[in-house]
Amino acid sequence: MKDNIKVFGSSNTLNQLKCKNSLFLCVIASTKTSNIEGITGAGLTPELTDFTPAADVELVVLGNPKCLPEIPRTVIGGEAAPTPAVITKAALELTDIPFIVVDAGSAVKPNIPYIRINDEPGQDISTGKSVKNAKEIFEKGKLLGKTLSKLTDHIIIGESTPAGTTTALGVLTAMGYDAKSKVSGSMPENPHNLKYKAVFDGLKAAGYEKGDLHHDPIKAVEVVGDPMIPAVAGITMGSSVRVTLAGGTQMTSVCAFIKKLMPNFDFSNICISTTIFVAEDETSDINFISRQIDDITILAVDPEFEKSNNNGLKSYVSGSVKEGVGAGGAMLAALLNGASIDEIRIKTEELCEKIF
């Protein structure tokens, strides 16, 4: 198992996570930022990115998306890479881990039961007025974390937030972290300039410069963030059990939010779990960002997609998609619960055959 999990940080983290009953949450959210042409690959067109979070979680629960005729995939050149929701579904089904959706403000709502903590999606961060009610979202997240802690030993939190690395960059930058050209992206060529322009425009429109909001994470989200960030931070801070943040560089913005809200927060109780495609990405640097925040352990899972016969999955190896819907954390949980990486990859391939 260990061969497929690369640990950046405390090697004890894996032992602490073993033998725990896990609950997987997927927090979905949107901002109009994802409608900026070229900023994200999480949808066939900029407009269709509004459907991606709902379609992703419908795919995990129902096996096909109800809200869309097309199944979410990232199209790069001629190759269609399947949504990471397929990996999450495969991993969780192998080990019967419960999957619960939390709406933090998705533009389109999924046609399945979900926990509502916020209705309204965010605006384009270029306006500098992205999220209206970050504090309320955070407080509801805390309540939810408290309740769910009574039902499990370990909460894994994934997300589906199109253009979420741009809003993560926004929050990190507003709070003074150096994340320019370091956030990940869903395409092999990472549009760093486009992302930074949206952040820069948003901060300027609201009358701020980089770092001006270093003591006000709520405001940072309201100006240039997304609703997922305060929701996941709230669930994490409200929880009394172990939490794994399942995502890439977006989860560093959640950690930064927590750190600024509660400087003595104990980061040894949580970790970030992602894929090797994020951890070894040459167009971003999750470790560079997280080191600025605190001692945060990052666990990166390698599903060995280079061994796959499925060209869509193979394209992950060359930088398509990389992560999302908590795929890295779902694989980690499956590995910890006794599945092998080959089983996860084969099950993912089977689902791809069946679904696409």
Place this chain on the structure above:
Amino acid sequence: MKDNIKVFGSSNTLNQLKCKNSLFLCVIASTKTSNIEGITGAGLTPELTDFTPAADVELVVLGNPKCLPEIPRTVIGGEAAPTPAVITKAALELTDIPFIVVDAGSAVKPNIPYIRINDEPGQDISTGKSVKNAKEIFEKGKLLGKTLSKLTDHIIIGESTPAGTTTALGVLTAMGYDAKSKVSGSMPENPHNLKYKAVFDGLKAAGYEKGDLHHDPIKAVEVVGDPMIPAVAGITMGSSVRVTLAGGTQMTSVCAFIKKLMPNFDFSNICISTTIFVAEDETSDINFISRQIDDITILAVDPEFEKSNNNGLKSYVSGSVKEGVGAGGAMLAALLNGASIDEIRIKTEELCEKIF
């Protein structure tokens, strides 16, 4: 403990429920039926009944209702009886049982995290067009029951649905059960004629007579039911763990719905848990209704409110409120988890002092 639980049916049921980890769900829903003058006591005015479900669950989670300046109580003559949400809160807090809200279509939404399975409330059943999408609500309930079964050994389902005994009477009557003058109510004088008139008018408006929908529970709900019924039936049928239906005669309509949808459903896996105020109510007969459906065990808890110094709680003994927000099932779960009936009553009194 046993002295305070009266068993109607299988005496083995209590043993089966012992030592289980429990999860308490409260399903909230509205229909415009509750706006009929005099039909329910679940609110200070007919219009305010729209707020009661949200206020009830906010009270359990936050300690005070956010959506209302006034706290829900049933006013009979000069005496204000506190909402049964206080009993539920007391019982669950004593034993740290998780409380999760499910919206099946409440007119007003609570300002806390909740699981959404349906948005829209029902209409006045007198129109014969109460619930639009009963099948969809049922299917989402099933999905939810399946997921929650992975997190607990025992799901207790309470409800807050103003005028819910009228809509229960509607569904029972439409399916041919004899429930006229047998459903319970929140006031000492049970307005049976008013309830039956609403049901009769609704069936007539839709072109049906009593029993015409004996093979179509979905349609029965759509014509003269409420959204809580298919939601709770769905959660129950989707679940693979023990389920306790925490409520009075409303829960017999859920059982009837299940029986008609799945005639070979094994009712020994579920039970109804209620208060002694419902079980010994002279204005209704829960046993008479349930015997027509199947062998359904009913567990009735006696909180000995006659011993209370709180006049509001004492008025339960003379027929005010009786049950709601799963109070009977919450007390049962607390008793099964080691609390004594005195502890539950004293904690309820303390909460009443603090809240009202």
